[in-house]
Amino acid sequence: MKLYNEADPAPNPRRVRIFMKEKGIDIELVPTPLMQRAHKSPEHLARNPLGQVPVLELDDGTHLSESVSICRYLEELHPEPNLFGRDAKERATIDMWIRRIEFRLMTPVGQVWVHTHPFTAAVATATMGQQFKDYGEANRKIIAGACHLFDRELKSRDYFAGTRYTMADIVAQSTFDFARFIGVDIPDECSHLLAWAARVGARPSAEFAVPEARMTQARNARKT
Amino acid sequence: MKLYNEADPAPNPRRVRIFMKEKGIDIELVPTPLMQRAHKSPEHLARNPLGQVPVLELDDGTHLSESVSICRYLEELHPEPNLFGRDAKERATIDMWIRRIEFRLMTPVGQVWVHTHPFTAAVATATMGQQFKDYGEANRKIIAGACHLFDRELKSRDYFAGTRYTMADIVAQSTFDFARFIGVDIPDECSHLLAWAARVGARPSAEFAVPEARMTQARNARKT
Numbered sequence: 220m221k222l223y224n225e226a227d228p229a230p231n232p233r234r235v236r237i238f239m240k241e242k243g244i245d246i247e248l249v250p251t252p253l254m255q256r257a258h259k260s261p262e263h264l265a266r267n268p269l270g271q272v273p274v275l276e277l278d279d280g281t282h283l284s285e286s287v288s289i290c291r292y293l294e295e296l297h298p299e300p301n302l303f304g305r306d307a308k309e310r311a312t313i314d315m316w317i318r319r320i321e322f323r324l325m326t327p328v329g330q331v332w333v334h335t336h337p338f339t340a341a342v343a344t345a346t347m348g349q350q351f352k353d354y355g356e357a358n359r360k361i362i363a364g365a366c367h368l369f370d371r372e373l374k375s376r377d378y379f380a381g382t383r384y385t386m387a388d389i390v391a392q393s394t395f396d397f398a399r400f401i402g403v404d405i406p407d408e409c410s411h412l413l414a415w416a417a418r419v420g421a422r423p424s425a426e427f428a429v430p431e432a433r434m435t436q437a438r439n440a441r442k443t
Numbered sequence: 444m445k446l447y448n449e450a451d452p453a454p455n456p457r458r459v460r461i462f463m464k465e466k467g468i469d470i471e472l473v474p475t476p477l478m479q480r481a482h483k484s485p486e487h488l489a490r491n492p493l494g495q496v497p498v499l500e501l502d503d504g505t506h507l508s509e510s511v512s513i514c515r516y517l518e519e520l521h522p523e524p525n526l527f528g529r530d531a532k533e534r535a536t537i538d539m540w541i542r543r544i545e546f547r548l549m550t551p552v553g554q555v556w557v558h559t560h561p562f563t564a565a566v567a568t569a570t571m572g573q574q575f576k577d578y579g580e581a582n583r584k585i586i587a588g589a590c591h592l593f594d595r596e597l598k599s600r601d602y603f604a605g606t607r608y609t610m611a612d613i614v615a616q617s618t619f620d621f622a623r624f625i626g627v628d629i630p631d632e633c634s635h636l637l638a639w640a641a642r643v644g645a646r647p648s649a650e651f652a653v654p655e656a657r658m659t660q661a662r663n664a665r666k667t
Contacts, residue, residue, distance in 0.1 A: 268592055268595070268596070269543060269547070269592070277532070281532060283532075283535050283536065283539060284539055285538065285539040285542045285543065287538070287542065288535045288536075288538040288539040288542060289535070291534065291535050291538055292531055292532070292534075292535035295531035295534070296531065307516055307519035307520065308501070308505060308507075308516065310515065310516075310519070311507050311512045311513070311515055311516035312507065312512075314509065314511070314512040314515055315507060315508055315509040315512040318509040318511065318512060319493060319509065322550075323493070326546075326550060334578075346584065346585060346588075347578075347581040347582070347584055347585065348581055348584065349581075351575060351577065351578035351581070353575065354558075354571075354575035354578040357571040357572055357573075357575070358571070360570065360571055360572065361570060361571065364570075368492055368493070371492070372492065
């Protein structure tokens with residue numbers, strides 16, 4: 220197997236790498252540098268018509284994309300430590316939290332990124348004709364609402380889907396770290412959510428390898 | 444078990460009902476009329492803090508929300524006919540297609556709905572301060588792109604995730620029918636996608652019970 224991959228801060232490839240570290244899985248990583256448009260090359264579009272990474276290439280030549288789907292597949296090959304749930308109810312609960320995080324947090328974070336950040340102006344123009352900056356900024360309200368909702372939930376438990384670390388936490392962690400890269404932070408008053416972020420951030424799998432200078436540049440770029 | 448539910452055209456409750464019909468599952472349906480804000484009542488927020496339907500209430504009092512997570516749970520209780528995949532590779536492929544449909548089609552359809560339709564002006568104002576109409580309209584480009592991508596995929600197979608009807612088709616079908624309700628149609632040139640829509644629309648599970656007058660009113664409302 221091979222994983223077509225991109226380095227931090229790209230959040231979706233990182234999810235799979237965090238998952239692999241938690242499982243102790245070793246898969247060949249094939250760099251697919253987005254800055255060089257490697258994900259839009261004819262070779263890569265044959266692997267994933269959406270032109271995205273990560274993509275897992277199986278030994279029979281099948282290509283699987285979508286970070287969570289790749290992790291689901293790897294969970295079946297490497298069941299322990301379990302990250303997607305041990306019974307029907309826990310599996311559904313983890314899946315529910317993955318979806319809540321993706322629709323309530325990841326989607327508006329992506330809209331702030333695409334519609335307000337100078338790094339993505341060309342992408343927005345190509346796909347939608349322009350950046351819609353006021354709309355992009357308004358997504359911060361949605362993100363703040365999601366943070367407050369998650370904070371209330373994490374008041375009574377240590378992890379998103381219950382008492383243990385699961386795929387839902389990986390999805391949230393990768394999204395919050397990417398949000399930080401683009402200058403969107405967890406509000407100070409969300410103490411339970413901040414405590415959760417510190418808890419998952421202390422795990423050996425949590426490395427977020429973005430040089431400080433690049434982080435500062437990305438966080439400040441929007442203001443200039 | 445009970446399913447807190449809303450009638451057509453609401454796309455997410457409909458997914459679970461299509462799934463139940465395909466499986467022959469009978470669960471008590473509890474009406475949760477959105478027009479009367481039943482989904483934002485304190486009772487319902489205790490079931491789902493996001494204030495959405497559907498919600499499945501288990502006999503032990505647990506509440507599961509998110510349409511796809513509810514269906515995943517029901518699949519484990521009622522494995523046949525299989526709709527989420529028979530082995531690891533098929534399960535990952537179906538999951539990948541569910542995600543592609545939700546992020547590439549359902550999300551921009553939702554943005555057209557929230558940001559351009561008069562029926563949702565109050566919701567957009569409450570959550571984001573206003574409707575961003577130009578942004579909403581620009582989502583039609585994303586939807587058209589998704590339709591063309593799906594059309595190319597369906598040239599070589601009858602269903603989204605392979606040679607048989609699965610949960611990916613239910614997710615796509617419910618989204619396209621809702622899109623039609625708000626006046627967003629599959630482009631005429633997408634003949635393979637239109638043939639797929641006719642194929643899944645002919646199944647007994649496909650009933651979309653929206654009175655013609657209401658459909659016409661909703662489709663035309665944007666223009667007035």
